[in-house]
Amino acid sequence: MIKTESIQIQCPQCGETEFEQPDNVQDDDFVKCNHCKFEMMLAELKEVGIEQAKEVIIPEAKKEIENMLKKAFKGFK
Numbered sequence: 904m905i906k907t908e909s910i911q912i913q914c915p916q917c918g919e920t921e922f923e924q925p926d927n928v929q930d931d932d933f934v935k936c937n938h939c940k941f942e943m944m945l946a947e948l949k950e951v952g953i954e955q956a957k958e959v960i961i962p963e964a965k966k967e968i969e970n971m972l973k974k975a976f977k978g979f980k
């Protein structure tokens with residue numbers, strides 16, 4: 904399983920998160936989706952993962968900030 908930080912990378916074709924990969928996989932090695940057999944370079948897969956992570960992290964970060972603001976404003980009542 905390839906991970907960026909704590910977010911799983913999904914196959915851009917089918918959404919699978921398990922990939923076949925060589926031992927000590929490098930950025931210019933190809934990894935293959937376990938489900939649809941889509942192949943891409945690890946470097947490309949990482950790019951995809953970063954984009955996917957942004958989509959997940961941004962809404963979560965917004966929620967955190969909203970909660971912090973709510974707490975901060977409570978003190979002003």
Ligand SMILES: [Zn+2]
Pocket residue numbers: 914915916917918919936937938939940941
């Ligand atoms: Zn796939």
